Amino acid sequence: MLATRRLRLRDFRDDDVDGLYALVSDDRLTRTLAFDSLDREQAAGMLRTAVDLAAARPRVEYYLAVTLREGDDVPIGFVRLGLADVRAGKLGYLIAAEHWGHGYATEAAAAMLDLAFGPLGLHRVSAAIGPDNAASIAVAERLGLVLEGRMRENVFTNGGWRDSLLYSVLAPEWTRPHAGSANTTTLSR
Numbered sequence: 040m041l042a043t044r045r046l047r048l049r050d051f052r053d054d055d056v057d058g059l060y061a062l063v064s065d066d067r068l069t070r071t072l073a074f075d076s077l078d079r080e081q082a083a084g085m086l087r088t089a090v091d092l093a094a095a096r097p098r099v100e101y102y103l104a105v106t107l108r109e110g111d112d113v114p115i116g117f118v119r120l121g122l123a124d125v126r127a128g129k130l131g132y133l134i135a136a137e138h139w140g141h142g143y144a145t146e147a148a149a150a151m152l153d154l155a156f157g158p159l160g161l162h163r164v165s166a167a168i169g170p171d172n173a174a175s176i177a178v179a180e181r182l183g184l185v186l187e188g189r190m191r192e193n194v195f196t197n198g199g200w201r202d203s204l205l206y207s208v209l210a211p212e213w214t215r216p217h218a219g220s221a222n223t224t225t226l227s228r
Contacts, residue, residue, distance in 0.1 A: 041103070041150045046143060048103040048118060048150055050093040051086055055104055058114035059086050067136045071172040073194045098122070101154065105134065105147045118147040120155055120164070127163040128155050132178070144178045152182060156213045163210070167193070167203035179206040183214065 041048040051059065060082035062068060069076045077085065089102040100121045104114040116134035123129070130151060134144045155161040166184060168175045184206035192200035 041154060042108065043146050043150050045108055046146055046150070047106045047108055047112070048147055049106065051089040051102065051104050051114075051117075053086070053090060055114055056083050056086050058104070059089075059117070062114065062116065062133060062135055065136065068133055070197060071169045071175065072133065073167075073196055075197055101151065103151075105132075105143065116143065116147065118151050120151045120159075122159070122161075126161050127165070128159070128161050130155075130164050130166040132175075139174070144175070145181055148178060148182055152208065152213055156210045161210065163207055165205060165207040167205055169194075170202055170204050176204065176206075182208065183212060184208045185212075 040050070056079075060077070060079050063074075063077040063082050063085060064079070066076050092098070092100045092102060100119065102119045103117060105116040105118055106112050106114055115138045116132065118133075119129075119131040121129040121131075130148060132144045132148045132151075134147070152164060155164050164184075165187075166175075166179050167190065168179060170189070185208065187205045187207055190203045190205055193203050194201045
């Protein structure tokens, strides 16, 4: 588990199906993701995959529920760090619409970058973001990720092909440049 000043990032559990379903069935959230809104059965399958990946050794993905430290432990979002075998990772994040505007995505993504460049020893982390997702672009830039370029029509979602902007940050560049740099990320098993 990772903890920041306001958040807990923990592995998904079997009892998180309602919380995950609330997130992945919300069109406001999934319109900018690489998949369409999911029904409850698909959300349950996604949860099963996340639980299984958390148990895999070696671990190839950290797909973590984002919860409020001062809350009921129900996921308000998720953050993902997919690992490649070349000391690189792919970052993704999603926060429920009712929690937008509080900096939770920045805080959760910063914790994952701390994990990536600290204990995991990665060299590079990238994020592919839809060009119309201004909020996610702002999070990436706040965290010091640099725009590398545009991938043309690389994602089929919501009935059509969509471009992605590719952002990245390298280990020597990671300095936690965001406004919440006083946040401390701790890792517990």
